[in-house]
Amino acid sequence: MSAEQLETVLAETRSFPPSDDFVNAAHIGGMDAYKKKYQESIENPEKFWGDVAEELHWFKKWDTVLDDSNKPFYKWFDGGKTNICYNCVDRHLDGANANKAAIIWEGEHGEERVLTFRDLYREICKFSNALKSIGVKKGDRIAIYLPMVPELAIAVLSCARIGAVHSVIFAGFSSESIKDRVLDSECNIVITSDGGSRRGKILPLKKIVDEAVADCDCVKNVVVVKCSSGAEPYPCDFNEKRDLWYHDIVKDQPVHCPAEELDAEDMLFLLYTSGTTGKPKGIIHTTGGYMVYTYLTSKYVFDLKPEDVYWCTADVGWITGHSYIVYGPLQNAATVLMYEGAPNFPDEGRFWEIVEKYAVSIFYTAPTAIRAFMKWGDEFPEKRDLSSLRLLGSVGEPINPEAWMWYRDKIGGNRCPIVDTWWQTETGGILITPLPGVTPTKPGSATLPFFGIDAAVIDEDGKEQQAGLLSVRKPWPGILRGIYGDPERFKETYWCKWKGEYYFPGDGARKDDDGYFWIVGRVDDVVNVSGHRIGTAELESIYVEHPAVAESAVIGIPHEIKGQGLASFVILRKGFEGSDELLKELNNLVAQKIGKFALPEKIVFSSDLPKTRSGKIMRRLLRDIATGKDLGNVTTLADPSIVESLKSKYQDN
Numbered sequence: 001m002s003a004e005q006l007e008t009v010l011a012e013t014r015s016f017p018p019s020d021d022f023v024n025a026a027h028i029g030g031m032d033a034y035k036k037k038y039q040e041s042i043e044n045p046e047k048f049w050g051d052v053a054e055e056l057h058w059f060k061k062w063d064t065v066l067d068d069s070n071k072p073f074y075k076w077f078d079g080g081k082t083n084i085c086y087n088c089v090d091r092h093l094d095g096a097n098a099n100k101a102a103i104i105w106e107g108e109h110g111e112e113r114v115l116t117f118r119d120l121y122r123e124i125c126k127f128s129n130a131l132k133s134i135g136v137k138k139g140d141r142i143a144i145y146l147p148m149v150p151e152l153a154i155a156v157l158s159c160a161r162i163g164a165v166h167s168v169i170f171a172g173f174s175s176e177s178i179k180d181r182v183l184d185s186e187c188n189i190v191i192t193s194d195g196g197s198r199r200g201k202i203l204p205l206k207k208i209v210d211e212a213v214a215d216c217d218c219v220k221n222v223v224v225v226k227c228s229s230g231a232e233p234y235p236c237d238f239n240e241k242r243d244l245w246y247h248d249i250v251k252d253q254p255v256h257c258p259a260e261e262l263d264a265e266d267m268l269f270l271l272y273t274s275g276t277t278g279k280p281k282g283i284i285h286t287t288g289g290y291m292v293y294t295y296l297t298s299k300y301v302f303d304l305k306p307e308d309v310y311w312c313t314a315d316v317g318w319i320t321g322h323s324y325i326v327y328g329p330l331q332n333a334a335t336v337l338m339y340e341g342a343p344n345f346p347d348e349g350r351f352w353e354i355v356e357k358y359a360v361s362i363f364y365t366a367p368t369a370i371r372a373f374m375k376w377g378d379e380f381p382e383k384r385d386l387s388s389l390r391l392l393g394s395v396g397e398p399i400n401p402e403a404w405m406w407y408r409d410k411i412g413g414n415r416c417p418i419v420d421t422w423w424q425t426e427t428g429g430i431l432i433t434p435l436p437g438v439t440p441t442k443p444g445s446a447t448l449p450f451f452g453i454d455a456a457v458i459d460e461d462g463k464e465q466q467a468g469l470l471s472v473r474k475p476w477p478g479i480l481r482g483i484y485g486d487p488e489r490f491k492e493t494y495w496c497k498w499k500g501e502y503y504f505p506g507d508g509a510r511k512d513d514d515g516y517f518w519i520v521g522r523v524d525d526v527v528n529v530s531g532h533r534i535g536t537a538e539l540e541s542i543y544v545e546h547p548a549v550a551e552s553a554v555i556g557i558p559h560e561i562k563g564q565g566l567a568s569f570v571i572l573r574k575g576f577e578g579s580d581e582l583l584k585e586l587n588n589l590v591a592q593k594i595g596k597f598a599l600p601e602k603i604v605f606s607s608d609l610p611k612t613r614s615g616k617i618m619r620r621l622l623r624d625i626a627t628g629k630d631l632g633n634v635t636t637l638a639d640p641s642i643v644e645s646l647k648s649k650y651q652d653n
């Protein structure tokens with residue numbers, strides 16, 4: 001968020017209380033109810049979370065709710081045995097929910113598939129048996145690289161059922177990224193598809209996986225879902241020794257497969273995310289705590305009721321899709337809508353057509369999408385009947401008040417509460433958020449902490465401040481348990497700042513007089529592009545692989561739609577000059593190493609960068625150059641003239 005945006009936010013005085021009808025019907029209705037429960041959850045977290053966990057199925061009850069004897073390696077529900085897939089599916093088969101729609105899927109070309117909880121159970125059991133038949137065992141790591149099709153949810157839940165650890169890789173990542181992730185956690189199976197549909201084109205997913213696994217000795221099999229709706233698969237190579245068609249291996253499998261009785265602290269999944277170094281980190285989530293946390297946050301934040309049609313537009317490849325498409329809503333027996341394609345295919349009204357068609361009642365999306373809708377024009381939502389909507393959500397980055405107001409007015413008809421949910425891959429679930437039947441919302445604020453979350457805005461010394469660093473003073477069940485293969489990095493990244501006492505998410509925040517939190521954005525070298533986290537160090541280490549590049553610095557810049565974009569300052573080696581050709585080569589390199597979504601808005605070639613006399617690149621100055629700010633005193637620089645030349649180059653670019 002820019003300084004100007006921050007000021008607008010601070011001047012924001014509008015407040016929107018939920019309607020009486022909403023309050024009266026909500027799971028948690030009214031501020032008093034929230035305050036009482038919140039206080040209980042903070043004063044006695046073990047009682048609070050123990051009671052919540054009782055609502056779910058356990059094969060064996062836990063010995064301790066929270067074991068904090070080895071900080072920061074917390075354990076939740078230790079000694080307990082459960083299975084999150086069982087709680088998402090089997091638990092609903094006894095009564096009326098068995099034939100309720102669990103997943104309603106809409107393909108990009110308007111195809112429809114509906115899976116009831118019983119259908120989902122059968123599909124999961126068959127695929128679980130298929131995985132076992134090819135030798136998958138508890139604890140094995142399995143990479144999943146699929147488009148947004150039901151088999152993605154089925155694959156995730158099947159892994160959970162048999163105790164295999166899934167590592168979903170968003171289908172926009174390149175083959176190099178897949179390779180790095182597969183090797184880091186030594187996956188022995190990769191699940192992909194012949195292709196996927198995107199804006200009418202075919203994504204060649206199998207081909208990308210083939211390139212990735214050519215160098216991965218650990219991979220025994222590649223399981224391929226046929227996504228083409230024709231008789232023939234999308235054109236792709238098939239390696240008879242290694243590759244297996246999904247439909248072949250599930251065909252003759254029994255429709256029952258027992259859910260493995262897993263320890264609460266057994267690893268459930270890995271999800272790689274960017275940090276401040278060149279290497280993405282494999283965030284570890286375990287079974288019991290993540291299950292309880294996603295269950296409760298889904299229930300209360302989205303106020304899920306049996307009749308709701310719930311649509312989260314994220315991809316299952318990101319944490320939002322894990323927690324709030326698959327695990328959280330299904331544990332609550334919600335009907336989840338899943339859409340395969342782009343919001344502007346075949347036109348910019350696609351989302352509203354889907355809301356109308358399925359009578360969606362809860363809609364959860366990202367600010368970058370909302371800003372795109374605004375730009376596309378009001379006529380698209382106006383053409384459709386959106387009266388089924390009763391609750392809206394936002395996630396992924398700070399939402400600017402203008403987008404918030406538009407969302408409330410044009411999509412929510414000034415009737416639906418908006419929940420602006422702050423959380424991260426690491427937190428497993430939502431930590432700071434309005435509750436729709438409780439919290440008067442203010443445009444741009446994520447408002448108040450969820451139950452059990454002791455959040456604070458503090459300075460480097462741990463003192464509470466009005467503006468400073470966001471911190472969480474107590475562990476909660478959904479917290480990450482580590483970074484795969486790197487316990488030191490886990491401690492250093494999240495726990496070092498305040499002597500191991502508080503969790504440090506890497507975000508800056510303000511707290512207003514009502515105790516509301518306003519998240520300002522990252523305070524580290526991580527940039528949030530369209531809600532996708534990109535480490536500037538990742539790009540920098542890619543650029544220097546090019547023979548023409550000596551050094552580079554990448555920064556985040558404000559972007560009208562994406563929230564933030566990237567600008568790359570690149571110093572060339574002697575004898576090389578900046579050209580369109582070189583620009584293309586550098587972009588190709590980034591696309592090849594990460595994926596197209598990580599391309600910068602701008603690349604500026606330069607002979608030097610602003611550095612202190614000790615040689616440190618002054619990124620703050622680069623950011624000021626990019627936003628056209630007055631640069632003030634630059635005399636501490638080794639070479640003050642460099643900023644003027646960079647400034648004019650940046651503007652010409």
Ligand code: WT7
Pocket residue numbers: 273318319320394395396397398399420421422423424425426446505506507519520521522528531532533
């Ligand atoms: C970072 C986490 C949470 C799932 C999607 C992103 C930013 C997220 C908000 C929000 C302000 C937000 C933070 C956070 N962020 N939600 N409602 N308001 N900022 O997950 O890739 O792990 O990124 O996204 O900066 O640290 P992620």
